[in-house]
Amino acid sequence: MAEQTLFSEKDPSVEERLAAEALIVDVDGFEGPLDLLLTLSRTQKVDLRRISVLELAKQYLTFVNRAKELRIELAADYLVMAAWLAFLKSRLLLPPDPEEEGPSGEELAAHLAFQLERLQAMRDAAAKLMARDRLGRDFFARGEEENVARIKTVTYTANLLDLMQAYARIRTKEDFRPFVMDRDSVFTMEEALDRMRHLLGFTGDWTDLISYLPDGWHSDPVKRRSATAATFAASLQLVKEGKAELRQSETFAPIQLRSLDEDE
């Protein structure tokens, strides 16, 4: 069996080979593997319902092999389809294995034939649709709309595209905005700095840093952590600016702060 398969792949009929070459030249013209399969199926010159999927799989694999020989790069989906068809072909050729799970080769082939028939049906339907009598070409609407302009009201309008674009615009704008978190329990360094600059003048001597925490930020651990960090960072900034000095008697001892301005 397997040898026979190989044989037919390596030595396709002249007709098949010519067809495959013609197709390869045109590979860009196809809309994916299903479209290509549909075109290949036409060479069988039978009703799509009676198509030989095995034959079709062989033709497709021949096509892919020829493309490889000609060093034509095929898109990934063509290769995926080739792998699947090779799998299908082996299922169709080998006697059914009772151990094997999943659908039979015949079921898979029938589904592929259905997909091809459905695609062809939609193409035929599309052609019939486009060939209908059409507005503006075969039949016509009123050319001169009556204008009995007595009441002139302005109606504001918008269509769905406007609406979606507006929403997209807002959301896109948001993408550029700094990520805004729920700020309820965040005390920023800027806020701490403001507060300390203001308070520093009133406290002459060494003062525990913790006493600079704003009211209401002591009890909740999350808030306290944020306020402490911000206040500490702010105090470092003040030291850097030469406006204050810090001291700590030992590791983990309270940190104290004193204004330098007063000394001057």
Next chain:
Amino acid sequence: MEDQMMDGPSTSGRTENDTLFDAPPMAEQERMVEAVLFASAEPVTLRDLEGRMPPGCNPREALEHLRKRYEGRGVRVVRLGEAWAIRTAPDLGFLMQKETTELRKLSRAAIETLAIVAYHQPVTRAEIEEIRGVSVSRGTIDQLLEMNWIRLGRRRMTPGRPVTFVVTPEFLDHFGLESARDLPGLKELRAAGLLENRPPPGSLPLGQGDSDDDEPADEQAELFEE
């Protein structure tokens, strides 16, 4: 104004106050519907007609009379879903070279997508892709939306709640269809089972170990849960 009426004795009942109690006679309603349809290039909905005609009128019935009256004439009364319009008879198109508009060139992808929406509606993007065997470019859907030939339908009640597409009254108008049920060959296609979303037998043979690109697989799965 009233004196132009010529349909017998009931005509005199057509003053502002009386209409509240007495709808105009059907012949008069037919005239009204005729005037409104003639004046508009766009299809006019039944609701619009009801809103414009005096209370108590039955535009649906008047439209049926009007349609019969114009049978075989140079213009026809056509129904487009819930809307009505007057259009020239298609066999007279040759007289209208001056009015002929260049039809917008549609790509093959757009034409096929349009047909799939029309025949399979409501249809999701994943289903369109399943039928065509290729992904649908965003430009294609956009173009059809922009031409007002398709619109968003109800969301599918499947995981992910994908949006669906359906055709519009403008689509029906353009292709001279009374409703989407009148699409050519619809019955035959349905009878042949070609409008079904038949699941592939068993599990998907492709992309087994590859769960990275599970997005299409997900949508695919939804498709078959119907």
Next chain:
Amino acid sequence: MEDQMMDGPSTSGRTENDTLFDAPPMAEQERMVEAVLFASAEPVTLRDLEGRMPPGCNPREALEHLRKRYEGRGVRVVRLGEAWAIRTAPDLGFLMQKETTELRKLSRAAIETLAIVAYHQPVTRAEIEEIRGVSVSRGTIDQLLEMNWIRLGRRRMTPGRPVTFVVTPEFLDHFGLESARDLPGLKELRAAGLLENRPPPGSLPLGQGDSDDDEPADEQAELFEE
């Protein structure tokens, strides 16, 4: 198409070749004149009609027939100088008032506000401002209320009990939506090219993006629900 004709034996003379020798029957000429007058953007002169119709036709006579046919109908065939047109019967002018509304695009502020209400409803004014990043003028809200596209929803059960806004059935009707839930989500907007193809910072952890709760718009909407 020929079978649409109803005037006896001469009908068969209406094929391309024959018209050179044998003008179409008068009833057919009347159909032609009717279609041309209907479809033309301006009044049509006799000469124009002669130019369009097959040789041997007598548009003047056809016009006379047509004019008689429309006597007493909702529209009339009228002569305007050297040209002819179809016009609404003067007594029915009152039906045309609706035709004269002028359409204008909604302002950017209004469409954005409307979009936010549609996507986030029920939504308070403060929330709209939060999302837009700018304040919303009273006029904008009033305009949307007046257009009947948004209406007041339930009050929020939060301090101050602010009013919320929701979209109306008229809104859904205008935009061809079955429900506001049919609006495409952010993911779909992005796929349709209406959004920058870039995930908002921090919102989509890599590799977990395509699970079914990947609809930022929906999530956002829920944020605002009570």
